[in-house]
């Protein structure tokens with residue numbers, strides 16, 4: 001007998017419910033800011049990717065409004081047909097100059113960028129070697145290709161060397177890694193990964209979603225952090241929805257990369273480009289981060305303070321090196337319960353358990369932003385101390 005839609009939906013949802021994996025997104029009843037309103041409670045927000053506090057920043061909103069008035073509400077067509085406005089091209093030039101790369105192309109999101117770029121570059125006979133903890137959008141992007149796919153151990157240049165030495169090919173070799181890993185907040189050892197990649201003639205592809213606006217001079221990203229920006233054998237992709245506060249993805253690198261993507265990247269060819277308001281807000285974000293170094297300074301001062309205080313209280317922040325600050329709780333249930341208790345104390349931070357992170361390493365992931373005041377962080381730390389003691393995670 002044919003499966004009905006109701007049967008399919010209820011069976012799938014029951015499966016998720018039974019395994020404790022059913023997601024019900026929390027709803028913010030106020031703008032995305034360091035303090036917001038969730039579930040009827042005023043909260044200190046440690047759950048966003050809004051590193052620089054740009055999501056509700058007046059400079060972004062003003063330029064978004066100006067572009068909206070001048071250029072309209074929508075692009076009106078896919079970019080290759082009639083949807084490329086002057087402001088799209090201007091922003092891409094601004095981004096390439098910021099990144100010091102030969103070219104840059106903007107796509108709808110970080111997710112579609114990985115689909116578009118990996119799908120375009122890789123052909124049958126090519127070899128792609130991917131860090132075992134890479135983001136889901138990379139994994140999906142690689143599924144679209146017929147290249148040979150191999151995994152190397154997380155952030156392990158020696159294992160990368162082993163995989164490259166065991167898989168010789170005349171095709172293109174691509175090493176793929178996140179710049180900053182979203183669950184642990186560690187930075188990929190790009191200098192050593194690129195060195196190994198070069199030894200085997202491989203190109204390095206860095207998804208810098210959590211590094212852009214966070215690392216490198218004026219937030220130019222992980223590739224700049226390691227001084228590799230002028231390398232033609234390094235491709236940077238990333239998102240414009242995290243530190244940059246809006247939405248979008250980009251690919252930046254070799255001078256010819258942009259033109260090939262325009263011709264081949266399927267999300268670029270078959271899905272409409274950004275509305276003018278998005279372009280305006282993004283352009284303001286790039287200006288702001290370069291004109292006012294205070295944003296990054298505050299982000300890092302807050303990051304250092306918050307991590308040091310959590311450690312002093314006795315929490316394990318799992319070796320994180322960036323504003324992504326995990327706090328280890330161990331079992332999934334404990335992390336979820338801690339997240340609930342924190343919310344009751346006015347702190348909004350998400351618990352992450354298996355299968356998002358390995359069994360036994362369930363945690364709460366906090367992201368500190370430039371917008372948090374010392375007062376916000378003190379209050380969050382006081383809540384952590386109470387919850388940690390109640391649950392026996394820290395002593396005292």
Ligand SMILES: *Cc1c(COP(=O)(O)O)cnc(C)c1O
Pocket residue numbers: 109110111112135137138178182207208209210238239240241247248249
């Ligand atoms: C968040 C993220 C993405 C997706 O970016 P969006 O712009 O939100 O689609 C891609 N890659 C990595 C590593 C990410 O962390």
